[in-house]
Amino acid sequence: MAREKDIDKLHAIYKATLQLVLKQGFSGLRMGDVAKEAGIATGTVYIYFQDKNDLINQLYLWLKSRNVEAYMLGYDASKPFMNNFRQLWYQYAQVSLAAPQESAFLEQYYRSPFLSEEVRNTAENMLKPIYELLAKGKAEHLVKDFPTELLIAQLMGPIHELVKFHAEGKFSVDEIVLEQAFRLAWDSIKS
Amino acid sequence: MAREKDIDKLHAIYKATLQLVLKQGFSGLRMGDVAKEAGIATGTVYIYFQDKNDLINQLYLWLKSRNVEAYMLGYDASKPFMNNFRQLWYQYAQVSLAAPQESAFLEQYYRSPFLSEEVRNTAENMLKPIYELLAKGKAEHLVKDFPTELLIAQLMGPIHELVKFHAEGKFSVDEIVLEQAFRLAWDSIKS
DNA sequence: TTTTATAATGAATAAATATTCACTTATCTT
DNA sequence: AAGATAAGTGAATATTTATTCATTATAAAA
Numbered sequence: 330m331a332r333e334k335d336i337d338k339l340h341a342i343y344k345a346t347l348q349l350v351l352k353q354g355f356s357g358l359r360m361g362d363v364a365k366e367a368g369i370a371t372g373t374v375y376i377y378f379q380d381k382n383d384l385i386n387q388l389y390l391w392l393k394s395r396n397v398e399a400y401m402l403g404y405d406a407s408k409p410f411m412n413n414f415r416q417l418w419y420q421y422a423q424v425s426l427a428a429p430q431e432s433a434f435l436e437q438y439y440r441s442p443f444l445s446e447e448v449r450n451t452a453e454n455m456l457k458p459i460y461e462l463l464a465k466g467k468a469e470h471l472v473k474d475f476p477t478e479l480l481i482a483q484l485m486g487p488i489h490e491l492v493k494f495h496a497e498g499k500f501s502v503d504e505i506v507l508e509q510a511f512r513l514a515w516d517s518i519k520s
Numbered sequence: 521m522a523r524e525k526d527i528d529k530l531h532a533i534y535k536a537t538l539q540l541v542l543k544q545g546f547s548g549l550r551m552g553d554v555a556k557e558a559g560i561a562t563g564t565v566y567i568y569f570q571d572k573n574d575l576i577n578q579l580y581l582w583l584k585s586r587n588v589e590a591y592m593l594g595y596d597a598s599k600p601f602m603n604n605f606r607q608l609w610y611q612y613a614q615v616s617l618a619a620p621q622e623s624a625f626l627e628q629y630y631r632s633p634f635l636s637e638e639v640r641n642t643a644e645n646m647l648k649p650i651y652e653l654l655a656k657g658k659a660e661h662l663v664k665d666f667p668t669e670l671l672i673a674q675l676m677g678p679i680h681e682l683v684k685f686h687a688e689g690k691f692s693v694d695e696i697v698l699e700q701a702f703r704l705a706w707d708s709i710k711s
Numbered sequence: 712t713t714t715t716a717t718a719a720t721g722a723a724t725a726a727a728t729a730t731t732c733a734c735t736t737a738t739c740t741t
Numbered sequence: 742a743a744g745a746t747a748a749g750t751g752a753a754t755a756t757t758t759a760t761t762c763a764t765t766a767t768a769a770a771a
Contacts, residue, residue, distance in 0.1 A: 331716035332768045338719095354633045356547030360759060370720040372761075381759070437628060440684065442545045475700045478691035479682070483704045486677030491670070493631065500669035509666045513674045517708035522746035523738045529749095551729060561750040563731075572729070712771100719766070729756080736749070741742105 341367040346388050351430050386448045397455045400424045410466045422488050429496035473520045480518050532558040537579050542621050577639045588646045591615045601657045613679050620687035664711045
């Protein structure tokens with residue numbers, strides 16, 4: 330009973346926090362600034378989050394699940410390996426490139442000391458379908474019989490790196506480059 | 521004339537800072553702790569560094585140059601492409617794996633808002649020989665004629681990713697895995 | 712409409728911590 | 742050996758900032 334929490338305020342806090350963290354890093358993040366940017370009072374932030382650390386953890390989880398949802402769109406384990414591989418690779422790349430700052434945040438904070446073990450594990454679990462897909466590719470002799478973790482590193486690494494280049498404006502990733510990148514990825518792991 | 525700065529103290533400060541940043545992140549870094557860990561007085565840190573930000577920037581530069589020096593060891597642009605490529609790839613991977621935390625620090629802070637533009641550029645320049653090597657490989661038709669940045673991303677990305685896995689203890693990178701990783705790298709970019 | 716539980720506020724509080732500085736110590740020069 | 746210059750110290754200061762809390766506003770339930 331009584332008044333309910335406002336989902337819009339929650340989202341406003343998330344957005345404000347992301348923006349500030351990207352601009353100034355975690356150490357530059359002030360709860361007062363978050364509140365100001367979100368258009369609410371300082372104390373209100375503490376109604377939605379226990380403390381600063383909780384806020385960062387929840388933000389991470391929020392962004393990560395939106396992210397996973399986006400690149401897993403239309404994924405269906407029963408489809409042939411190559412279809413799923415191509416689709417997943419492109420979607421992961423495109424989603425990452427479309428919001429490079431969010432990707433950078435997710436990448437950076439996954440290893441930061443701020444994330445709780447629990448949140449880290451939750452994020453880890455979201456990669457499961459990718460592991461399973463590669464296992465399938467190996468079983469069908471389409472992919473080199475190397476450790477799955479190695480293959481994952483080989484596939485995700487270049488995308489992460491490209492996203493960073495792209496975000497820095499050092500190198501623009503267009504359609505053509507994306508196709509070239511996919512070719513590199515596939516040439517790399519195909520058996 | 522008069523007393524000179526003590527290089528051992530400088531290094532002690534660097535080491536203390538690195539250790540603390542790795543454990544608690546930049547936001548958890550306290551100048552008092554740095555001094556304590558380095559076995560000197562708080563004020564002394566300010567004789568060696570202007571402020572906290574300067575300390576982080578200088579630390580980055582210090583680690584980066586040691587890092588580059590280590591993996592560039594024995595590099596000689598006049599040797600055949602494949603020799604240099606193999607050597608550089610292995611050295612980069614081994615150096616990174618040998619000190620995964622330092623590598624993580626370098627990777628993470630390269631994109632952080634704390635690094636000054638100048639330091640960032642200096643770091644960027646250190647990659648030049650790698651760019652030149654790949655350009656040579658393309659010119660000799662040994663490597664796919666794709667943008668150099670794309671090839672760099674394809675080569676460095678997986679190593680960075682592997683180092684992270686390795687550091688987390690999620691996946692142990694031994695001799696065999698390293699050979700497999702090299703094979704993936706080469707299969708990927710060879711023309 | 713009244714009651715009630717909870718959201719929202721933001722000034723005040725409580726810490727935390729970067730930085731300074733008056734003073735001491737060490738080392739170099741003459 | 743004396744003087745000069747800069748390193749080294751760490752308690753005191755200044756500042757920044759997370760968090761609290763007394764109070765008010767709001768929406769759901771009775």
